[in-house]
Each structure stands twice: as structure tokens, then as C-alpha cells.
Amino acid sequence: MSMDSCRPIFVLGCPRSGTTLLQQMLHSHRRIAFPSETRFVHVAYEKRHGFGDLERAENRRALAEWITGGKDTKFPVLELDAAEVVEEIVQGPPTLGSALATVFRAYAREHGKPRWGDKRPSYFRRVPMLRRMFPDAQFVHLVRDGRDAVSSLMRMPWFKGDLYAAALTWREAVDIGGRLGARLGPDTFCELRYEDLVTDPEDALRRLCAFLGEEYDAQMTEAYRHARRTVPLERRWHLRTHEAVTTRQVGVWRERMADWEAELVEHVLARRLCHHGYEPAGTGRPATAHLARFHRLLAHRRRTRYVEAARERLARSREPNPVVSWLTGPVPLTGRPED
Template identity: 50%
Template structure:
């Protein structure tokens, strides 16, 4: 009698503009009995960016060094996953000789520690690095959370770690919307799903049913109660995520009207006009901003776009020197 073989599970990546609610969505999915998404790590993109320094991963000594780099340094935040670093390092060293496999083994170990089959990661920065994630995990499924750009900007300006100012915050949301739009078109509904933050908190059950269907998972009502796991799943040092510990709060939507100044609202409306409309966000009706401020914003946005294009060119040049493939082997052991 033939034995059916289940296809390997696809990794799940949650992304979006900073302060768009990605931590809330991470907790919702982490509450699912089959899905585990860890607190934000700092080893996936940094490892990819310095991949040449790890050498040929077909050499056991290089895999062992990579394993230590992932599990033994506080900068990677691996310690926040609550895993046995030595055991995970051993699995990486004994695993397939690709960077994606090494990173996937660490994320899979986190899922296994919670008794779950699906693994993945959440980090807003992935919104501008989808190409890198696809190279590491070609079968990844992405969930893009979209929030009114004016709310993202207002929230960013209140963060203790945001030091780039108002114009940079507006340009960040605009760039994320432009980049993710291209990948939504390229990847299609089998690998890319978008949901608005406002819709998620207004009708979480419906939106989570849609997300679960996209991921090929059964809906579970526990996903609508992320606050039940927030204290254990969000590091205590992240005080800016304290709202995740309470019930869903629809008042968070549209708070930009009280948190931004009239001048900031005018500039945000003018700079983000078409992008806001594309996602169903109504303009404030404010008059045009000061031309000098709009020019300043455009310069900031142009610099961000140029920096992103430069990173893409450098990445393609680096690929020519890779000693071997980087994609994760499937399935991972």
C-alpha cells in the first residue's frame, strides 16, 4: 500500500512598514496551534548580507562557525527564543550546506519548541528585502500588513528608537508601499497576501479566516485573542508594544488626526496622496503644504530610493562570488 507524503510546510513571513501593527499580527498567528512566529530576530538579513564571510558551507568547519554566529551572539537576539543554543548549533553544523538551511533550522527549532509545524519570522524590514527572503526560502508565503501611512508616521515619531525625523518617516511608508506593490504583482495570491490593519482590528475573525485560508490552515479562534500570549511572546524590554497585552483597540485607527500637526498632515497628504487612495484611505482635505517642505521630502525620498537601488546592485554583484547555493533545502531536518 502506497504511503502518502505530505508536502513540506512553507515558511511564513510577516512584514510591513514599521509601526503598522506587524507585532499584533505576529501574535495572532503565533496563537494558532500550528504556526510559530518568534520575537523579532536579527540574524536572517545580517547573515545574508555577510554571507561571503562564512565561506563555502560545504566545509563542516564553516557551518560550525556560522552556527556559532547565529546562536552565540547577543546581537542576533537568538537568546530571546528560549532555545538550547548548543543543540541548535549542532543541528545547523550537521545540516544541509546552505545559508537558508542554517537560518531555517533555527526558526524551525523555535516552532518545534512550541510543538508546532509551521515556522517563519516577522520583521518590518523584510518589506524592503523580499528578494533576499525569496533567495533563502523560495517557497515562502508573505503576509503584508498595511496601515494608514499617517498613523504609521505618527506612531514612528513617538518611538524612542526613531531618530530620523518626520520627512524620513513619511518617505519610509511611501517606499514600503512602492516596493511591496511590485512583489504583490510578481508573486500573486499564492505567495502574497495583504490585509489592512484597520480591517484586522475591526473584524479580526473574518480577516484571520482569510489569512488562514491563504496559508492553507484551518481557522482557530485563539488567533483573535493575541493578548493572552503577549506577555510571554513579546520581550519585556519592548515597552512600545504594551498595547498588545490588552484587548484589540479600534481607537488606534485614525489617531493621526490628533497626533500630527496641521503642517505635518498637509505634507503627508500631498506626499502620499495616490498611495493612500490605493488602499482606501481618505485624504484629510487639507490645503497644499509649503513648497519648500514638499521639496525637502522629495529629496529625502529620492535618497532612500537611490540607496535601495544601490543595495540591489551590490547584492547582484555579490551573487557572482557565492561559493554555492543559498536556498534552504526542503524539507529541513
Template identity: 50%
Template sequence: MSDRPVFVIGCPRSGTTMLQLMLHSHPRMAVPPETRFLIPAYYRRRTWGDLRLDHRRRALAQWIATDRSTKFRELKLDKDEFVREAVEAPGSLGSVIGTAFRMYADRFDKARWGDKRPSYVKQVDLLLRLFPDAQFIHLVRDGRDCVASLKEMPWYTLDSFHAVSTWAEAIDAGGRLRRTLADDTYYELRYEDLTDDPMTELKKLCHFLEEDFSPSMISPREAASVAVPQHKVWHRNTHHEVTRSRVGSWANRLDDWEIALCEHMLGDRLESMGYELIGASKPAKEHVTACQKTMQKRKASRMRKGMRDRFNRLREPSPVAAMLTSAQRSLAGVPQQRSELTEPAV
């Protein structure tokens, strides 16, 4: 049976929380609420020094467990126990981070863990550095619905131009992943197909994950009470049955100028993912210009961050990749555990 980590990725408001709960409802998988310590820990990795040293792993674990920005509390783990296990973990950044997720899976007596954060779709290369055996599930939703939903979120403070850019970036990133990652590493599915026929789509997804399908995945609302924090009221729909009621609702939630802008800026991407255009009127030139400038600024920002990271890779103080799963240990040249060397009984 597989022990590979699983990451749910995509554009925000594309249904990733629903998919998180479906996976968490599987008897072998645990996928927690967003914790927000993985990427910050990666970018700050030089701060922790050589993680092959016990006291360095302790410092990183204490930051994960106690810093207010990390949301470690959402895992509902004992902080002291996590620090102890992190110190005992192999000496790498991924091993310390992975220990928190493994302990979360242990909470539910499950063999595998996952993590859900939509923005990971643009950070898969970093995640593969940390967890080289990871699998990625990219959930795609009609960009017009994503833009409409983003606008309504209390935490979303940007404008419609940024919302359009966010969906375009997720689709472009997915295209690159589709071309470069192995078939057993990257999987893509549409929100509309998943809500239309959950059983069929989840069976195909389980095949990708090398897991048996579990009917409990179809109705994940019970998992919402565990894996969705109560303060996230914008996820209230996850406490009900899977529904298609929001599919295509962009037609009533976007202004005419936003529909025109979406179809102009996202048209090719929408059609490539199987979404039909309505033939909206041509958008105003100033709207197109503003959106293009937003996209260019965001791209420049990503490039600067990527260059800084490539420079930092030349000065890493200790190993990055986790050495917790069978495949991770094999890639790192670490001897397999006894349980992995024992042939299963027939």
C-alpha cells in the same frame, strides 16, 4: 498540511506585532520576536565560505548564537544544541538560518515557523532566495497613523520626512509584490479591517496559509508574554484585547504641517489603499523639497546596496536556498523524506 515559512512584512508601526501574535496563537504556527540575524547573515554570506563544509556551518551557527547583534537569545534556545543541529543541516545558508526558526517552532510543538520584521517588505527577493517556498503577509495601515506612531517611538531617531518616505517605500514595494508574486505567495490586508472584524479577516488569512482557522487567534494577548520581549514597552498594547482605538488617531497626533505633507506626498497611495483624504491645505514648498530629497537619497542608497548584492551573487561560495521543507527539498532536487512519501491515512 503546509510547512512553508511565513513572513509578516509592512511599514513599521502598522500592527505587524499584533499580527505576529495572532499567528503565534495558531496551534500550528510559531512566530518569534525579531531576531535580526537573517538579513545580516545573508549579506555576509561570503564570510562564511562554503557552507557545504561542516566547520563552515559551525562558524555561521556560532555567530548567530553568540553575536550580541543577533538577538538569538530572544528565541530561548540552547546555543550548543542549535550549533549541533545547524552542523547536521543541509549545506546551504538558508538551511542553517532556517534551523534556528524550526527549533523555535519545536519549542512549542508546532509544525510551521514564521518571522516578523517590517523592513522585510523591501527584501522579499532576498528572502525568496533563502526560502523559495515562503509566503508573505503584508499588513497595511493608514500612512498618517504610521507616521504619527513612528514619531513617538524611543528607537526612531529620524525626522518626519523619513517617516513619510518609509511608508511610501512599503506601499510601493507591496505594489510590486502584488504584481509579480503568485496568489499563494503574497497576501495583503489592512490593519483597519483586521481590527474591525478579526474573525472574518483571520479566516481569509488562514485560507491563504492553507490552515484551519483557530478561534485562539482572535485574542492573542496570552502569546504576548512569550513572543514580545518585556523591554519593548512600545508594544504594551499587544498585552490587551484587539482594539480599534488607535485608528485615525493621526488627526490628534500630527502637526498641521505634517498632515498637509502626508496628504500631498502620499495622497495617491493612500487613496489607492482605500483611505480617505481630508483635503488638507497645501504644504510649504520647503517641506515638499526636503521630503523629496529624503526619498531620493533613500532610493539611491537602496540601489547601491542592490548593485553590490547582484555582484556578490556572481561569487557565492555555496548554495543559498534552504533545503528543510518538502517544497524546498523538491526545488533543490533533494530526495524527499520517508514521511513525505507516505500517503496520509484516510
């Protein structure tokens, strides 16, 4: 087994692009442990200065107790013994990346698997952060027809934006994905289309496994078996993961969008839709007022990203420790095998 085949895996993409389905498929692989969203990786990174010098055991303990018990995290979804994870972090290397890797390695070990991953759609904006902590990581970007992704996002009770924000989020995701693919190369960054994943799951997953350096596992196409145990009923927007894969959600934007919404979304995403193989429907030109509103939001987002980048540069200059994980290679397997 090569070291490459034990690299961390991160799944990312515009929200409502099928990342939960892909996470379930990856966890169904006999060698890969892929939990539901944990939500503590990026928050821990943002809070890293507050934990102080991690060379000090008491600071590693404070970090570990926040990861396992903080209100900002979803550690309980891992179903691990918090006290044992805390002690493992305290006894581990003094870097943030090492502490986070310790948690995921414990999850993988519990499932009897040598490799781990993590999924969060918004990671498309945080790849530099992830690469700082896990420089050997591989990234999988899932792309869905922007019209379907936007129409689905608008129906989510947790989405606080409007149509303009949803369309811009998809555009940002595919633009960043294109830049990452060119910069990181085919050994580190892989792009998949949701439509290919649901139309011919075996073919898409075989290509994905080749990228990951793994043998294809047919159980990946039966991920609904795992989803029925792990995706709660109250997350009704993810309940389709309880079913066998279908193409029913391809093209649903035609029924969901008003004419003016379809006109705006297709217009502002047109070039990118074509680049990813999505045929334009030939909707009319949107109203000038709608276009102007979209471009005002675009300008605001760009200013915000510029400010965030400046803050990140300052934060890096003041770090008390390196953030890179010292834990690489396969997980020592002492836990139970996956069911």
C-alpha cells in the same frame, strides 16, 4: 496535509503598522510557531561571504556559533539550547538558508508545531533575499493608514529619522508591496489592512488562514494571552499587544500631528492612501520648502537603492555556496505542545 501548508511565512510592512500584533496572532495558531524578531536572517545573509565554503563542517560551526551567540542576533528570544542548535546546523545541509531554517524548525519543534514564520517590518525591502533562501515562502504585507503609521513612528525612541523619512518609508513599503503582489501572485503574497484586523479580527484572520492554507483557529483573536508572556514591559511601544484588540489607535494622527505635518504627509501619500481605501481629510497644500525637502530625500533614497542593488549583484556572483534552504515540508514534531 498538503506541502503548501508547511511553507515558511514572513510578515512585513512599514514599521508601526501592527506587525507585532499579527505575529502574536499567528503564533497563537495551533500549527504555526512565530517568534519575536530574531534579527539574524538578514545579517547572516549580508555576512555570508565571511563564513566561507559551508561544505566544510568547521565553517558551518562558525556560522551556527555566530547565529546563536553573535552580538548582532537576538537568538536568546527563542529560548532554545544553543549547543543543540549549533550541532543540528553542523550536521545539516551546507547552505545558509538551511542553517537559518534549522533554527526556526527547532523553535517550531519546541512548541509542538509543524510550521514556522518570521517577522520584521523591513523585510519589505528584502523579499528577493528571502525568496532566494526560501523559494516556497509566503508573504503577508500588513498596511496601516500612512498618517497613523507615520505619526506613531515619529514617537518611537528607536526611530532615528524625521517626518520626511517616516512618510517616505510608508510610501516605499506600499509601492514595493504593490509590485510584489503583482509579481508573486495571490498564492504567495497577501495584503491585509491593520484597520480590518482590529475592526473585525475574525473575518481578517479567516481570510489570512485561507491564504496560508490553514484552518482558522479562534485562539488567534486572543493573542494578548501569549503577548503577556513574551512581550517585555520595557518595550512599552508594544504593550497594547497585552490587551484585547481595539480600534483605539485608528485615526490617532489627527491628535498627534501638527497642521503642517498632516498637510505634508497627506499630500505626498494621497494617491496611495486612496488606493488602500483611506479617505483624505482634505488638509491644505504643504509649503513648497517642505515638499522640496521630501523630494530631495526621495532622490537620495533612490540613488542609495541603486548602489545597494549593484553591490548585491556583485555579492551574488562571488557566493561560495548556494543559499537556498534544502529543508522544506513539515517540521518533525518531537517537542512539547504549545500551552
